[in-house]
Amino acid sequence: MRFEGTSAYVATDDLKVAVNAAIALERPLLVKGEPGTGKSVLAIEVAKALGAPMLEWHVKSTTKAQQGLYEYDAVSRLRDSQLGDERVKDIRNYIKRGKLWDAFVADERPVLLIDEIDKADIEFPNDLLLELDRMEFFVYETGETVKARRRPIVIITSNNEKELPDAFLRRCFFHYIRFPDPDTMNAIVEVHYPGIKQRLVSEALRLFYEIRDVPGIKKKPSTSELLDWLKLLMVEDIGPETLRERDPKKLIPPLHGALLKNEQDVHLFERLAFMGRREGR
Numbered sequence: 575m576r577f578e579g580t581s582a583y584v585a586t587d588d589l590k591v592a593v594n595a596a597i598a599l600e601r602p603l604l605v606k607g608e609p610g611t612g613k614s615v616l617a618i619e620v621a622k623a624l625g626a627p628m629l630e631w632h633v634k635s636t637t638k639a640q641q642g643l644y645e646y647d648a649v650s651r652l653r654d655s656q657l658g659d660e661r662v663k664d665i666r667n668y669i670k671r672g673k674l675w676d677a678f679v680a681d682e683r684p685v686l687l688i689d690e691i692d693k694a695d696i697e698f699p700n701d702l703l704l705e706l707d708r709m710e711f712f713v714y715e716t717g718e719t720v721k722a723r724r725r726p727i728v729i730i731t732s733n734n735e736k737e738l739p740d741a742f743l744r745r746c747f748f749h750y751i752r753f754p755d756p757d758t759m760n761a762i763v764e765v766h767y768p769g770i771k772q773r774l775v776s777e778a779l780r781l782f783y784e785i786r787d788v789p790g791i792k793k794k795p796s797t798s799e800l801l802d803w804l805k806l807l808m809v810e811d812i813g814p815e816t817l818r819e820r821d822p823k824k825l826i827p828p829l830h831g832a833l834l835k836n837e838q839d840v841h842l843f844e845r846l847a848f849m850g851r852r853e854g855r
Contacts, residue, residue, distance in 0.1 A: 575624050575683075575727075583612065583619035584754075584761045592749035593620060599747060602688075602706055602728035604738075607751030610796025613731040616751075617687035629726075637694045639701030642672040643711050643720075663740040667714050674705060678722040686726045689721040693733040699742035707745055748788065754797060756783065764789035766801050770808070778804055781827055785834075790842055796835040803832040 577593040595621035596603035605613045621628035651668040661667045677686040705711045709722035756779055763775055787796045806829045826843045834840050
């Protein structure tokens with residue numbers, strides 16, 4: 575099983591090496607990078623490329639590691655027992671499988687995405703160490719041990735919101751997705767918008783990278799935001815000539831709401847435009 579990229583996902587050589595190394599080592603692949611650089615989509619494309627089933631576990635701030643294994647609904651069982659429901663005789667009726675359980679018992683080797691693991695409590699990664707290492711866990715309510723039929727391909731994403739424990743990192747193969755350079759970004763744009771006018775893309779990319787390089791910008795626009803912006807430029811029929819204008823009064827790019835996502839950055843560009851007008855007098 576080797577990942578060579580897909581027609582819908584532009585994977586750099588080092589990313590393909592990382593994916594294939596994690597598959598060969600049977601280790602989770604920990605992927606970090608700026609938001610919007612395609613970390614979560616990577617798992618979906620790996621599953622497509624390998625023809626493997628896809629399982630997604632999206633982590634929230636309230637998510638507990640146990641939920642990935644299973645959850646026992648004692649409240650429902652108590653209520654059913656009071657109502658005389660026959661289901662209470664089998665405790666398995668009140669055990670809900672988690673995504674790890676589903677991955678362990680899948681008929682085919684699946685791809686399991688554990689998305690944004692850094693959103694959860696700091697103990698969350700540590701609580702998964704044993705299960706990810708041994709690929710098994712014990713169900714106390716039924717007394718059974720669930721073992722993986724085959725090791726799933728585990729892809730874990732992180733936005734670096736908090737540090738992950740060293741013990742967890744030791745068990746992973748790590749890859750940082752660098753922000754795409756202009757050539758790679760051009761290829762990504764072509765995948766999403768085949769046949770798009772290259773003059774428009776050229777001017778849009780130039781302006782996009784200039785915005786990212788502005789000193790003091792709080793949130794740099796991401797790949798997904800660039801794609802949204804390009805779509806709007808095409809819908810509104812805004813040509814490359816408009817993007818090329820150097821009028822200081824129009825320093826903020828057209829439809830900038832797709833790129834600038836907080837008031838501090840908008841005010842920053844407004845101040846730069848004001849300074850540009852003063853210098854132009």
